[in-house]
Amino acid sequence: MDGYLSFAAPDPTILCMSAFDLLLVSCDVLTRDGNAYRVAPDCDIAISGNRIVEVLPTGQIDPGQAKSTVNAQDMFAIPGLINTHTHAAMVLFRGLAEDIPIESWFNDYIWPLESNEEPEDIYWGTLLAIAEMIQSGVTTFADHYFFCDEIAQAISETGIRAHIGWAVFGHEGLTKLDQTVDFARRWQGGAGGRITTWMAPHSPYLCDVDFLRETAARAKALGTGIHIHCSETHEQVTYSLEQHGVTPPGMLHRAGVFDVPVLLAHGIGLTPADIALLKDHDVAISQCPKTYMKLAMGTAPVRDLRAAGIPVGIGTDGVVSSNTLDVLEQMRLLALDQKQAAKDSTVLPIQEVLDIAFAGGAAALRSPDLGEIAPGKLADVVLLRTDGAHFFPRYDLLANLVYSARASDVDTVICDGKVLMQGRQLLTIDLPRVKAEVAARMQRLNQRATERRLATYPVPQK
């Protein structure tokens, strides 16, 4: 008014906020409006502690309020990717079991190889897997494996989020089962809340009804869910009908497994009656299509599952079948395999693929605070570079995300409010050290002693 003010007055459109810890400045943001995924251009994301507190158009948040900022110009912010089923430390065996039938894959390779594993191997293998997952934009993974204290230790140190279940076979007996219960109790809510524990009986074909019943009772008492393989192939369904007179989900139901929340991996052989059964219980499904294609296992009834309201998320499975821990690749393969199997290119359009990856992943892990960039959600955010030739033109960022993006486009990864990677530099893992430790173990791990394999994969009578 008086003409003497030589400095700018505060912009009234800038919100007055309490200070926050991290501000991601000027990115396009993948947002969700009901079931519709949209791109909000040129926004800032404010994070306090481990939560997202604001997502607003750039200019509306005062960057001076942030303890630190990340320049996210030209980046596309997506929720941290959720890997709903893996066996992370199997990276130790990457490339050792290629182009073989599933029976041989289990009996001649996987279980003989895994019989060599010692706890410290799992620690280093899990670190290698976490490095690959962070580099691929994964901020949460559901692990189903052995020596889970070492896994939990690796989670604690690296800042990623995980749902861990200690895999157990029926023949290992109740003493072993109770050791996995002890693990679940010991680490539930561990690593500052980043660890959730599950019970993890291997499968209906390697755990009998009594063992499954004992597992379900313990899960119920403990308040955990059950993460289990089920109906991975049509042959497994035939085997179950031969042996038990019911399908694998029928066997789980008989054992009371569906009395607790269940994360069911694969489900390729699910029947319409199985789906009707699952929809009446608290069951979610993980889909790992690269494994299904590579081992020629068939294609799961994903449309029917979603039509029945059953949550479906994306997983990578272990790398001895899928070779990578790349959720973006699995998203794309899910769409491609489902379209091809249905002979219908309109099946699983981009919006549905995104819904499976994000809302589906969160629902599969019973973690409603994941899978969305919105105030109040956990601060798991990935910044993707969009300046690659393969990402241009940017007519449709969502199409580019599903069909063109590569894991290597991931630039920055934030999990639970902490920056785990920036400019593709891992900040919580010494990858050269991890690789050296894994390399030192390769010769011992790469021995296949079939006679001392962990378990035997049963095949149906022909």
Next chain:
Amino acid sequence: MDGYLSFAAPDPTILCMSAFDLLLVSCDVLTRDGNAYRVAPDCDIAISGNRIVEVLPTGQIDPGQAKSTVNAQDMFAIPGLINTHTHAAMVLFRGLAEDIPIESWFNDYIWPLESNEEPEDIYWGTLLAIAEMIQSGVTTFADHYFFCDEIAQAISETGIRAHIGWAVFGHEGLTKLDQTVDFARRWQGGAGGRITTWMAPHSPYLCDVDFLRETAARAKALGTGIHIHCSETHEQVTYSLEQHGVTPPGMLHRAGVFDVPVLLAHGIGLTPADIALLKDHDVAISQCPKTYMKLAMGTAPVRDLRAAGIPVGIGTDGVVSSNTLDVLEQMRLLALDQKQAAKDSTVLPIQEVLDIAFAGGAAALRSPDLGEIAPGKLADVVLLRTDGAHFFPRYDLLANLVYSARASDVDTVICDGKVLMQGRQLLTIDLPRVKAEVAARMQRLNQRATERRLATYPVPQK
């Protein structure tokens, strides 16, 4: 002998060679011994002019003889990837035609969009595509598109190798056909031998027998091959039988197309009788599985084609169907889709995938000097980084190449003896300029005027 020599005597194992231009030092090399692909560890590759002259264990070639050297330690040298079928400049429309049926894809999207294209668009679009291909390790591509002088210009400037055919529809008539002949004559052997020209009638469903006969006569007179789409879906076969009483290959045969070398794209609907016909002629097939899965077109009889001795190579197709120009991705998808379709995980093992990508690609383009790192071959070499977490452990580099490698692992690309990319820096393309030119065209190009579409995709009577 006399004890006075204080300097090292020349090592007799070091070969005396004439000077050469480029030495790639200390890489693992993908080599071929008959049909067997192997890794030769820790070798040097010597290049003179546009040819590989030596591949020997490190230490046997005197680096002092090289005008320049590339430190390739920890890198995996593979032959430059061969993209046997694409429409490169369609990158202009990336992401504009998603999740739709093939009829709508052609009639409502592709041909209405392409009616907007002007020659200079093709120049910039092709440059963008070449940038993506070089970054993905592609050194040769077979293009089937319009305004080919602009394509040839882009090839000339960027140093990549290409086989170019000017796409023509039957309804455009013989005058247009003769213009494509003029192009083929004008650019045959152009860009220092890096350009090979073909005739490129679109397809049997959009070129009648008379037009195809005229094309074949011109190709024969000119000494070129014919690059054509054929039997892309089972519906196209039905349509051909309805309209012409023969399958699409039967129609090509009737028109004399098989009197010249033919590169036949897709071939999903090929029948056993078609395969018997093709094997008696000089025909090769390009496979672009990402398109087939995305548009739910089915799976080509690749095993039967190879059993019949018909060369099969990998292509990317255009990015409006496949979204990327990534041959590594297409290799992987070929294996995965073929295994899934055959319900047999032993189908297309790693050795066969490599044979399709390299020997098959070279055979498809009738270029026996491509696809192999060996003395006398053209110096098209790609160095892949192998230090990524996703590439470790390195028990089996070939498994990692087929199932774990990403385009972003490509570090250095050499084509025709020239370095086109090093440390992922493009040396012959100003990518920011190219993107700015493409961006300036997006609003005009992104108009769909269905009434002036280039052609109409016919559908069989139901």
